[in-house]
Amino acid sequence: MVVPSLQHSQPLRRHRWRAWLAGALTTAMVGLSGLPALAGDPFRPNTPHAIGDATEAAFKALFYEGNYTAAKQLANQAIASEPNEPMNYAIAAALDYLDQDLSSLLEKAQQTQSAAAALKETDPLRGHLYTAVGLFLEGAHVIQTQGLTRGTPTVLRLLQRVFGELNAAEAINPNDPELSLLKGFMDLLLAVNLPFANPDQAISRLQQGYPAYLSHRGIAIGLRDLQRYDEALVEANRALTAAPSNPDLMYLKAQILFLQQDFQGSLPYYAAALARADQLPATTVRQIRFEECRAQGTDSNTCSTRAGLN
Numbered sequence: 001m002v003v004p005s006l007q008h009s010q011p012l013r014r015h016r017w018r019a020w021l022a023g024a025l026t027t028a029m030v031g032l033s034g035l036p037a038l039a040g041d042p043f044r045p046n047t048p049h050a051i052g053d054a055t056e057a058a059f060k061a062l063f064y065e066g067n068y069t070a071a072k073q074l075a076n077q078a079i080a081s082e083p084n085e086p087m088n089y090a091i092a093a094a095l096d097y098l099d100q101d102l103s104s105l106l107e108k109a110q111q112t113q114s115a116a117a118a119l120k121e122t123d124p125l126r127g128h129l130y131t132a133v134g135l136f137l138e139g140a141h142v143i144q145t146q147g148l149t150r151g152t153p154t155v156l157r158l159l160q161r162v163f164g165e166l167n168a169a170e171a172i173n174p175n176d177p178e179l180s181l182l183k184g185f186m187d188l189l190l191a192v193n194l195p196f197a198n199p200d201q202a203i204s205r206l207q208q209g210y211p212a213y214l215s216h217r218g219i220a221i222g223l224r225d226l227q228r229y230d231e232a233l234v235e236a237n238r239a240l241t242a243a244p245s246n247p248d249l250m251y252l253k254a255q256i257l258f259l260q261q262d263f264q265g266s267l268p269y270y271a272a273a274l275a276r277a278d279q280l281p282a283t284t285v286r287q288i289r290f291e292e293c294r295a296q297g298t299d300s301n302t303c304s305t306r307a308g309l310n
Contacts, residue, residue: 049123054078055085062091063214066246067279071095086115086130093137098281102144109137125172129182132165180208181215188222199226213242220252229260247276251288254295263295270295 055078062071072095078088093108112134120127139158142151166186169179184206191199199222206215206222220235236253243249254269270292277285286307293303304310 049126051087052078052082052085054081055087058088058091062095064243064246065279066243066248066276068095068098068281069279084115084118086112086119086126086134089115090130090133090137093134097137097140097144098283100144102141105137105144106141109134109141112137125169125176125179128165128169128172129179132162132169132182135159135162135165175208177208180205181218184208184215185218188218191222191226211242213239213246216242217249217252220256224252224256224259227259229256232256233260245276247273247280250276251284254288255291258291258295263297266295267292 054074058071058074058078061067061074071091075088075092075095078085079092082088089108089111093105093112096102096105096108113131116127116130116134118127119130135158139155139162142154142158145151146154166179166183169176170183173179184202187202187205188199191202203219203222206218208215216235216239220232220239223229223232223235233253233256236249236256240246240249240253250269250273254266254273257263257266257269270288273280273288274285274292277288280288286309290303290307290309293306294300298306
């Protein structure tokens with residue numbers, strides 16, 4: 001019997017990038033764990049940082065609801081009404097990356113850094129965090145415009161600065177949950193790509209992150225990429241419990257079941273994600289359709305044509 005494969009168009013790499021970026025940009029979302037909102041920051045229930053309502057709405061749309069269409073509009077509204085918040089520019093840049101609007105990506109990455117630099121005066125931890133995010137987004141622009149080979153020297157220099165900013169944030173509060181989530185995503189990304197890295201340390205860091213929906217999602221993606229599928233499925237289920245209507249999480253669970261060769265079990269989750277196709281980027285929708293087609297036992301070339309990947 002020929003076992004279907006997900007590797008035709010690199011879905012795991014694309015999904016891993018989006019998940020890391022989500023972790024890198026995340027700060028506060030309402031209602032993910034049942035705790036009340038305090039000063040606009042359920043991310044830190046004990047020592048809240050003030051976050052504007054418009055910013056909060058954009059993040060909830062993207063990361064809790066998985067609604068990229070609404071998030072784009074809300075992010076633009078947040079930039080207009082809360083221009084000093086670096087998260088607004090960061091989320092807009094992330095969506096520009098997905099839309100391949102590279103000139104806007106660079107502009108928003110630079111605006112993220114500018115707003116974060118100003119934020120260091122009043123909230124140095126978050127200022128350092130979002131300087132790191134802005135630099136990372138700038139690196140994404142370099143890779144997209146210059147290619148991996150030509151752009152690598154510049155990206156490595158940017159990454160040195162990213163780690164410097166993260167270290168500065170850690171010196172302020174090493175147990176901050178937002179920092180744990182951000183660094184956990186980064187460390188896990190490195191761990192699944194570098195043979196000498198320790199994924200268990202990255203997973204431990206993510207477990208200290210908050211909100212739980214994103215920490216479980218990050219752990220699930222890392223475990224999936226490490227081919228620890230049983231554990232990955234447990235984490236995906238936990239993430240779905242926290243955000244049950246999120247099509248990104250339905251898609252993630254479908255992938256894990258597929259990789260366990262539970263093809264029939266994966267189909268309802270592919271279908272559920274596609275039922276919310278109007279919320280998702282077109283590239284993601286095409287990828288889900290391809291994988292659903294493979295789970296049904298159709299050959300890769302036919303599925304690529306049906307999904308519009310050719």
